[in-house]
Structures are given as structure tokens and as C-alpha cells.
Amino acid sequence: MTPQLRIPSTARGKQITITVNGIPVTAHEGETVHAALTAAGIYLLRQTLSGEARGAFCGMGLCYECLVTVNHIPDQRACMTVVQDGMKIRTHG
Amino acid sequence: MADPYRNTYHVAVIGAGIGGLSAAHTLAGHGFNIVLIDENPHMGGQFLRRPFRPHNSDTGGTASGSRSRLLDRIHQDPMVPAGTWLAEAVTAPGAGVDILHPAQVLGIFPDRRIWIMASPTAGTAAGQDARLMEIKAEILVLATGAREQYLPFKGWTLPGVMSLGAAQILVKSHQVLPGACTAIAGTSPLMMALANDLLKHRGHVAALADSHSMRWKMGQLPFFIRHFPKLIQGACYAARLFRHRIPVLHGHSVQEAQGQERVSGAVFARTGPDGCLLPGTDRFWKVDSLAVGHGFVPNIELPVQAGCRVTYDPALGGWAAAVTVNMETSVNGIYAVGETTGIGGAEQSWIQGKITGMSILEQLGCIHPLQSRWGRFVKTRHQLYHRADECRSYGALLNRVCRVPAAAYGRIPDDTVICRCENITMQTIKQAVQNGFTSWSSIKKATRCGMGRCQARICGPIIQKIIQALTGTEPQIIGPPVSRGPVKNLPVRLLIPSAGNPENPPGQEKGQ
Numbered sequence: 001m002t003p004q005l006r007i008p009s010t011a012r013g014k015q016i017t018i019t020v021n022g023i024p025v026t027a028h029e030g031e032t033v034h035a036a037l038t039a040a041g042i043y044l045l046r047q048t049l050s051g052e053a054r055g056a057f058c059g060m061g062l063c064y065e066c067l068v069t070v071n072h073i074p075d076q077r078a079c080m081t082v083v084q085d086g087m088k089i090r091t092h093g
Numbered sequence: 094m095a096d097p098y099r100n101t102y103h104v105a106v107i108g109a110g111i112g113g114l115s116a117a118h119t120l121a122g123h124g125f126n127i128v129l130i131d132e133n134p135h136m137g138g139q140f141l142r143r144p145f146r147p148h149n150s151d152t153g154g155t156a157s158g159s160r161s162r163l164l165d166r167i168h169q170d171p172m173v174p175a176g177t178w179l180a181e182a183v184t185a186p187g188a189g190v191d192i193l194h195p196a197q198v199l200g201i202f203p204d205r206r207i208w209i210m211a212s213p214t215a216g217t218a219a220g221q222d223a224r225l226m227e228i229k230a231e232i233l234v235l236a237t238g239a240r241e242q243y244l245p246f247k248g249w250t251l252p253g254v255m256s257l258g259a260a261q262i263l264v265k266s267h268q269v270l271p272g273a274c275t276a277i278a279g280t281s282p283l284m285m286a287l288a289n290d291l292l293k294h295r296g297h298v299a300a301l302a303d304s305h306s307m308r309w310k311m312g313q314l315p316f317f318i319r320h321f322p323k324l325i326q327g328a329c330y331a332a333r334l335f336r337h338r339i340p341v342l343h344g345h346s347v348q349e350a351q352g353q354e355r356v357s358g359a360v361f362a363r364t365g366p367d368g369c370l371l372p373g374t375d376r377f378w379k380v381d382s383l384a385v386g387h388g389f390v391p392n393i394e395l396p397v398q399a400g401c402r403v404t405y406d407p408a409l410g411g412w413a414a415a416v417t418v419n420m421e422t423s424v425n426g427i428y429a430v431g432e433t434t435g436i437g438g439a440e441q442s443w444i445q446g447k448i449t450g451m452s453i454l455e456q457l458g459c460i461h462p463l464q465s466r467w468g469r470f471v472k473t474r475h476q477l478y479h480r481a482d483e484c485r486s487y488g489a490l491l492n493r494v495c496r497v498p499a500a501a502y503g504r505i506p507d508d509t510v511i512c513r514c515e516n517i518t519m520q521t522i523k524q525a526v527q528n529g530f531t532s533w534s535s536i537k538k539a540t541r542c543g544m545g546r547c548q549a550r551i552c553g554p555i556i557q558k559i560i561q562a563l564t565g566t567e568p569q570i571i572g573p574p575v576s577r578g579p580v581k582n583l584p585v586r587l588l589i590p591s592a593g594n595p596e597n598p599p600g601q602e603k604g605q
Contacts, residue, residue: 003273012268029145031145032267034259035267038269043252043253044354044355048516049516053354055254057513057551062547062551063550064546064547067546071221077219080132080134082134
């Protein structure tokens, strides 16, 4: 079981549901995909051509390490994309 | 399709950090059309990381009690409330500033035409309905900010290893801990700030490893007397670390991040005086996230692409846009403000933004309220110049405190990945350097380093320092990283009108 990483007792946006690789994951309005995935314990976001695991690194849209597929559009930066209800996310490129 | 934004503006400000906001605020209310462009989903830049507050909920308190909250308020950076006020003032409906975000600036072309990628509905610039647009501005203000730099180590590509900034964004903007147990390493003062933020929200900090020895840091203390508030802030951070009994390893660096598909442990080792790791001093911590950072570098891709002159000075954090006292770059009509012109902190950005705003108003033939009163303006401007100098001196100090011993870059183990995008290891770089590829453009062609998705944003400063450490070549000879438009990635479908973007093909837009 993944540990609770969302800091308790803070005001957040409305709770919404996104799907990550087909599995429903809870997120909150205003969060980035990076934050929602981290809170769900998902760190592995893509693999290099040689199969190395990579995850979000710079967190501010510079390093392009956190590329995921959002609503069937590939290579979207997780750290620069805000979650929307029903968003479909696929990791591992 | 009706364009929600105008196509021509008097002033376009790129970057909605403190510098950009300050410039826009000074310019607003004088009858000019101003547009503020930012690529982030939230305004305020990297400094102002405010939590997202839904409109219908009250402001929730932090998890800690009122006593700690009082302590937080005492040692809070005064720029945080000031910056929050600024952001609200600029984004207020009647402020007269058009805001375009999230929108990605792809390049600046002759006659100050700006190419922008934006999607009106998706929460990102490159979303489903992304399209290209062109804005023409009489005057441009580049407030592109700064990014972190790093000293690579074995395993720094593992998921769970992140920059200090990434961890701070998670905690401050999204109230999500970067991991159940976090280790922090590097040389930057952000380390203390991050540890403090984590502890404040009951996160678990395994250890904090600072590459500088206690003795070296004590030697730097006298220089901070001029910047006393920062010293107090640091002391408050240190007090919290002490209260939570967090092991602080002075003079230790990360030797290795271990793990398979995610970081599971970090090994720290004592650093020798010339940056080498001393054998037999390694200590292991079981962690599930590791935040690293070794100081800051200005984001100069856009100024370089636009043709502005850049200068190298370690006191500015590396390559920075060269500006006059009025913040004008070498290109007519383009101004640069904030960290783009050299690392100096939020206050520097605020003040430079004001100076820029006043200079632009003057250029546009308008009078700032401060100028209308006789004699007052000259005094105000001199006060601003003076304060900007003070901030710059703090910036120089900050950059010195962050600096890693140059030799450390030459001692990176051979199997360590340097260029993350193209998977280029230290061995390849070393070989190329030994073969005589010692300028930025030649090593790029020889190894493909810096040609990946990030376009050398992460590995550029590292490779420059490796060449410097191995051969002693001056950075001016290595050269600044090359930057051409588009400065950031864009989907090919946007460039081919027939590929599903018939509404707004590039090159066919009409100016207003």
C-alpha cells in the first residue's frame, strides 16, 4: 500500500477521478498530473530507448523527463499539465 | 475563429514571475496594451508557489499548531506577501493587463514578433486543441527566470530523484509530499528551505547532506552580515532541523542513488577539499525520494534565440543576458529583467521590474506617477539602482555559496549519465574532450549531448564545467549554449496545417 503523501487538513480543489493506465486514481482540481501521480505513488513515468526507468526531475517544464500520454496525445509534460475530470493518462510512453 | 487575444501589443512581458509581474504592474494603467505570457499552469513563477485555493473553500490552516505558525510568520520572506499582492494586482480584472497562460513562447523573430503555442481549454500549452499564434509587440520584456543546476552522480536518473525545486513545488503548490522518506543533498540554500517545508507538513526527512564543510560555511558567515534578514531566516531553518533531530551531514555529497525502477536508498560520502569523495566514508540511508540541487543558472534560451548579447560571470550564476542600467539588452526594444540578467533573488526581480517599467514608459513617451512630482523621480530611480546593486551583491554571495568545487566535475565516475535525454555517459564526454572537442558546439556534434528534448537545459552547465575541469578552457571559449527557435518542443501537427489544425495555420495569420 502506498503511504499517504497528501498532506492532511489542507483546503484543496474538488475531488475528481483520473485514470492512469486504466486504473482510477483520485486527484484534486488545480493539481498538476505530476502531483496527482506522486500522491498515488506513481514515480515511473517513462522508459528510455534502452529501457531505463525515468520519472519527473525538474518539476518546472524544462527537462522533459516526465512525458506521459494525456487523453491519447503523447509526450505531454506531467509537471505542466493540470488534471481534469476523467483525464486518461498512460505512463511508460 | 474569433481570437480571444489581440495580435499587436505595446508591451509583451514573457514570464509571470516576480520580475515579469513587477514590470507589468509598473506599466499598467497608462493606456498601453500589455500582455503577460507564462507557460506555467499557475502564475507567480518559481518563487511564488502558492497553494491552489478553490473559490468555494476557506483558507485551511497548516497541520502544525498556532505557535509554529507564528514562527513561520516571523521568518517568512517579506517578498512572499509582497509578491502575492503583486500577482493579485496584476491579474485583477481592471488592471489592464491581458494574461496569456499557460502559453509557450517558441521564439522571438525580427520586428519583435513572438510565436506562441497555447491551448484555450486544456490545462497545458501543448494540449488537445493547441494552436500557434503570433503576437507583435513594440517592446518586449524577457523575464524567463532561472533553473537549477546539478552535479551528476550514479543513479540520478532514477524515478524519485528530483530537483529541490520539483520537491518544493509538490509541497508548496500541491501539498503533496515528494515521498514518505526524503533525503536532501547539494549545495543550495533551497535545501534548508525544502527541509523546513517538509518538516512543517509532517514529512519525514532522512538526512540533509551539504557538500560544503562546516568550516567553509562558517568562513562565509561574515559576508552575510550585510544581508542580515537572510541570516535570520537561515537560523530559523537550522533551528527547526535541530528540533526535529534531522542528521545534517556537512561536507558530504551523494555518491550514489540506489534502486531498480525507483530510488530505494541513497549513499552519502564525505567530500574532500577538491571535491573528490573520500573512500570508506560512505553512509547509507533508506529513502524513497531524493531531492538534489547545486545552485541556479539563468534561463537564457530566449534572449540567445532573440539575438541578445550574453555574458559569462560566475557571480551571475553563469551565462546571463547583458543589460544596461535601464535593463535594456543589446537588441533594440528588448528588455530583460530578473534572474535572466543574473541570479539575485526575488527582491532583485521586483526592483529590476520597476526600473524596466519606468524606462519603457519613458521610451513610450509616458510619465510614471513618481516622475510627475518634480525631483522625486530622480531620487526614486537612484534608490532603485542602489537597491538593485545591493540585491546583486547578495546574488553574487548566493552563487558563491552554491558553487561546487570545479574539480568535482572532472571526477564524475565514467558510467554516470551526463546528458539525460540522449543517455550520454561521462566516459563518452571525457573521450570527446580528450579528442579535442572542447567547445560547446563541437562536443555537441561529436557526442549528441544537449541535442535531446531538454536542449541542454539540464546538461549544458554540467558539460561546460566538465570541459573546464578537464582542460582548463575558459567558459568564454567554450561558448554559451546555442539556442534557436523553436526554443521548446512543439508537436509537428501544429506546423502542418493539413494535419488537423485548419483554424490557425502559422504564417497565414494577419496582423491586426
